[in-house]
Amino acid sequence: MAPKRSIGVPPPPPPSVPAGRLLSRQQSVGKLKKSSIMSSLFRELKTKLEGSRLQIKLSSRTKKQFGGSAGGKEGLAAFLRELTKRSPFFQQIEEDAQNHAKTILELKAAINSFQTKDMSELIKFQQHMEAILEVLTDENQVLAKFEDFPIKKLETIRAAAALYSKSNLVVSNLKNWEVKSPAAQLLNKFDCYFTKVKEELDAFERTKDEESRNFKSHGIDFDFNIFVTIKELMVDVSSNCMELVLKEWGETKGANDAEKKANKNLLWRAFKLAFRVYSFAGGNDERADKLAKELANEVLCGSSSPPKP
Template sequence: MAASSLASSPILASNIAVPPPPPPPPPPPLPMMPSKGSVPAPPPTKPLKNGAAPPPPPPPPPLPMMPLKGSVPPPPPPKPLKNGAAPPPPLPMMPLKGSVPAPPPPVPLKNGAAPPLPPPLFGAAKNLGPKRPTTRLKRSAQMGNLYRVLKKKMEGTNQEGPIPEGRSSQARRGLTGNSNGGKQGMADTIAEITKKSSYFQQIEKDVKKHAKSIMEVKGAITNFQTKDMTELLKFHKYVESHLEDLIDEGQVQVLARFEGFPTKKLETLRTAAALYLKLDAIVTNLKIWKVVAPLSQLLDRIEHYFNKIKGEVEAFERTKDEEAKKFQTHSINFDFNIIIRIKESMVDVSSSCMELALQQERREMKAVENKKTPGSKTERPTKDCTTKLLWKTFHFAFRVYTFAGGQDDRAEQLTRELALQIESNLQHQ
């Protein structure tokens, strides 16, 4: 009883320890939210009914790689089409700032031919080669065919192209020649001095006597440059007038005593002047050529001259580029249009020969009609001779056409008339 009373007392009850209540059960774990860029965890596997072990989980997909700064992301893979056709080509990639876009691929042609060449780049260098000289000569659309037809009828052959030409000895040598410029070998010089004791003394006298004149010519040659051939010939005459008093054998020896004398330029000046004088003389001869009867003798003379200049001009044309560089090295721009003037003058002479042949043919035909009746025995030999002469004239015109590389309107008309006349004569034989 005493114990129960003690327990019920409020004072004592506060001093007695009372055990705490049990803690509440923990709440269920919350689902974890996947962080940015992470892969969510796979759901828990459900237990199988038959107690078999569950299959292993599939491997996680690879993490996407973040593109670097400034790089271009790869294009997505093409989606397969339903009908099995090939997917369309990917879109072109945009070029980066400051880069040059790649050229588009060439489009294949249907007939298998090669694609055309791409256009030249903007700002590409233009053709800086020398301009072709202007000329009134042009290629003929009828000359080659007329020649082949008439040659077959006159000579019984169908050989095409021009008749092979022979090369003259002057053509093989060329126009410039093979001079050694007055130079002698050491042995010849010593032998000459030994034979003539006054030779060396004469050189010394010339050096002292013509020193002022030679120094004047030296400065003029050094500073000389021109594009005008008239000025070139005039200056060449001036130089030779100052050097003509020097003996031929010792001129080189005398000039060599003056230091820095432009000997090579003097030789080039003389070569250019001599070459132009020779070519200009050909033009002059052709312009004043007398085209007069009898035609047979005229053709013989002009063909002989033509064979000579043809070989020389063709030999010069083969070395023209090399000669031009040599002249330009010494400030001399040679006028190569002189070759065009030679060809044009040769065409003029050929045309005059055709005119004379046609005039002579008309006069002879008129004379035969007045004296003899057509079909007589004396008419046929006359026509045979004139037809052969007409063919010889046409053949010469064709050779000139091949040499000149063309003909003008006058020659075009005359070759047509001459060919018609030859065919008319052949039909009446």
């Protein structure tokens, strides 16, 4: 049962609503509606404008940092230069540049004007260069202090002189090759030397045209005929080996079968080596042809095929 009210007493008023909330409710139901783009536009503009200000600040700081870094590098470079000046090694380089300036400038002019097709003159000039440069504490450091010093031509002269000197040594070794018994040891020794020289010359042949152009561009007309001489001398030594093998073979006519077999194997080894030399040299002389034919006849005499090594 509902409680009784006192007659003549009005009911309590409803709770009051804040004015702002009331206005909002009134607007939401009026012409104005919640925008579907305002939030996104706000975020976009905020990002663009505040982001730009952020980039400007970062850019400003970066410039300052770069400026500081450049200054640091300059300071470090100055510090290193000062250390270099105080270094005994670089002080000696400075002294070398001053004390030998006249000689180095004369050498510079001599190198620039040097031209030759005479290999003896090439070797002599290279030795003259080395006599001047060997007294320097550090050749590269000292020569770098002389503007436009012909370093490339200097190195080319060295390379050409070294190539000819090495080739000339091979010529000398072959001319003075000692031929003595036993033939087996002689073949071993000559085979090893021939193989080494052949590999080096084959390697050079692959770059010969390039090297020749380089030499000529620096005034050096290199005498490549020395390689022809080497090949001719290889054939000579090979012929000497065949002669000794044939001589020892003739001295074993009365030997037993085992000794004859061993010596026949030696004949075959000598022939194979002679053939390798022939292939390398690109030909034989009359003496080499005669000895090779005689050697082959002895190997094939009394057998249908050459013995195995």
